[in-house]
Amino acid sequence: MNFTSPESLIFWTTIIFVVFFILLKKFAWKPILEAVKTREESINDALLSAENAKKDLLNLQADNEKLLAEARAERDTMIKEARELKEKMIADAKEEAQVQGEKMISQAKASIESQKNAAIAEIKNQVSTLSIEIAEKILKSELASTEAQSKLVEKMLVEAKLN
Incomplete structure (x- = not known):
């Protein structure tokens, strides 16, 4: 056999290729396919993890928006309650001031009336004392x-009989 002829070269090339193919299939093909399969699974897992992370992120954003909305609503409620409390306190203070003012006015009126009555009583007392003193001086x-005493007694007797 001549190793340099084209037929023998094709033959030996085919044999070497078949042996090389069998060796590759036996020793290298399985590990290469397993490596490719493992790589494909890891890529799929990474894609799935990325998709899950994206969903989680969207869920977190929705939760954050919900929490923000609740916080805003609670803030608005607290502000409303504070305003209502302020208005109630102002109204209560006005009402209390009005009640106290009316009480002070009525006390002042009562005090003035009492002092007026006391002054009138004092004036009446002084007038009666003065009247008695004047009458006493006039009678004397x-x-x-x-x-004059006899005339007065007669006059009184006449008046007493007429009544």
């Missing part, structure tokens, strides 16, 4: 004589 001067 008018009744200094016996004749």
Whole structure:
């Protein structure tokens, strides 16, 4: 056999190729396919993880928006309650001030009335004392004589009989 002829070269090339193919299939093909399969699975897992992470991120964003909305609603409620409390406190303070003012006015009126009545009573007392003193002085001067006393008694008797 001549190793340099084209037929023998094709033959030996085919034999070497078949042997090389069998060796590759036996020793290298399985590990290469397993490596490719493992790589494909890891890529699929990575894609699935990325998709799950994206879903989780969307869920977190939705939860954050929900929490923000709740916080805003709670803030608005608290502000509303604070305003209502402020208005109630102002109204209560006004009402209390009005009640106290009316109470002070009524006390002042009562005090003025009491002082007025006391002054009137004092004036009446002084007027009656002065009237008695004046009447006493007038009677003393008018009744200094016996004749005037007799006339007064007669006049009183006449008036007493008429009544």
